[in-house]
Amino acid sequence: MNQVTIPEINWLVVGGAPRSGTTALGAALNESADVALFHEYSSKVLFDALTMLFSEEVRLRGQADFDRYERLMPIRSRDEKAVSQAVFRAVFGKDARFIGTKFPGHHAWPQPSYPEWLGFREIHITRNPFDVVLSMLKKDHLHSASQSDVENALYWWIHAWNHAVSRAGAADFLNVFYDSLVTDHDGWHRKIGDFLGGLDDFSLSSFRSTNHVVASERYAQEGLSDYLPLIECIARHDGWLADATADYAAKRKIGFPLREGQDIDLCSGANGWRYVDNGFYPAERDGAWTRGSHTSVLFTPEREYTGPVSLTVDIAWVAEHHGCGRDISVSIDGSTVFRSVVTLGSRNGSGMTLGIFVPEVTFKPRSTVSLQLQVFDPLNPHREGLGDDNRDLGIMVRKISVSKLGTH
Structure with a gap:
């Protein structure tokens, strides 16, 4: 040097x-x-x-x-x-x-x-x-x-x-x-x-x-x-x-260990803070709002596994305006597994669960998995004249779960 x-x-x-x-x-x-x-x-x-x-x-x-x-x-x-x-x-x-x-x-x-x-x-x-x-x-x-x-x-x-x-x-x-x-x-x-x-x-x-x-x-x-x-x-x-x-x-980050069957719970007082990498506002009672366009959580698998998984994203709220929801994508290690506009309407607050089938993943101990959630059109309530909240919001996530579907 x-x-x-x-x-x-x-x-x-x-x-x-x-x-x-x-x-x-x-x-x-x-x-x-x-x-x-x-x-x-x-x-x-x-x-x-x-x-x-x-x-x-x-x-x-x-x-x-x-x-x-x-x-x-x-x-x-x-x-x-x-x-x-x-x-x-x-x-x-x-x-x-x-x-x-x-x-x-x-x-x-x-x-x-x-x-x-x-x-x-x-x-x-x-x-x-x-x-x-x-x-x-x-x-x-x-x-x-x-x-x-x-x-x-x-x-x-x-x-x-x-x-x-x-x-x-x-x-x-x-x-x-x-x-x-x-x-x-x-x-x-x-x-x-x-x-x-x-x-x-x-x-x-x-x-x-x-x-x-x-x-x-x-x-x-x-x-x-x-x-x-x-x-x-x-x-x-x-x-x-x-x-x-x-x-x-190589600038490789490390995710906190995630046990089989364990959820990443983003409600206040739960375990989500151990897994959040960036892009979430502080946890609230019902979950954590996405901050801006890009969010990610990191975890390290407990055991080695290759095969299909079921990825679920439990959503409590969506920042809607004039009936329009938010355009979001979900990726695992940079590969997109979901893309759609999410709208809750009258169900806002009661929420919904996205169930995403992923045909194959490879999980290994000492190898971090990154789950990225991108909001392409975050909404700022203050700038839109909807209230005093001056945050760039997308969706509020309660939980994220990854379930193995095979025996590999």
Whole structure:
């Protein structure tokens, strides 16, 4: 990786799934005279506070004599950079080129609007899911871990992976593989240093490989063997790094494991949030509205299967106007299996179920399936004069089900 020219001051985020090594990497980078990273401090909180600091300027600019007094108050264009630097100088005792936060799961929190004078860099650390899930359970509730606890831990690992894949190739983003970092300090020191414009005064020597026992034995030692197949749906414990390196280069996302006979339920409080990739508004009581034109859910099959399936999409509402429904298509891994205009009329709210026969699919563990739903003509009620709802709506989906029809 070649060194690049970056802005004078940058907001640096060190993120990744919890228990992936963010604390150790943040501490290593804080050794540098040019880095000052808060510990798990929300970026949005800081920048919202700065906005509040300069809110009086906005109010007072409306007064006729503002020019006489602007030297007596904080002015955003003049002072925001200096105030930001002063905060980090007060905390860390140094003037750093990279200010920011070490924050696992940062990508899943509300994001701020960054000032124009501030550049941005994100270092994301990815560790194998077997170690991450076990570490999360040890930290929180190992001896009382439930199926839900394990599923939540795995979900947050998958969510972090998919974020990294979505940012792969961006000039301001660097993904670091923990499992490689612990054996190649020098190589990753160069990559991280180059990514940060030639930074050199930090050390990665604290990263050491500590687990030499295979995952199956470690999970057995902790009484968690029953949960290992869930993780093995998405990853091989004996070849994870090689697979992950190839998958990251190919920008392959991962879907949460879907058991046979299990629905993807998009109503509030159900399991749909684990499977949504993009394009749905937050779940409501009756389901989730499609957002704009393209939506998708991802899942990883529990078992290998080749043969026909029945795909059902349970629809609660359709955004209709003058009796016209929405033109939609349904695809599996990019292949269209349904296309029609969907209309409910007086049944809106009581809904309908689309039953779609798919002659043949191939499902495999560790191979993500993408279900895409495209709305070709979303409707915005506010723009159409139908109400205050300013969202681009298509259909509200309650559930999606995939049922095998063969025995292959």
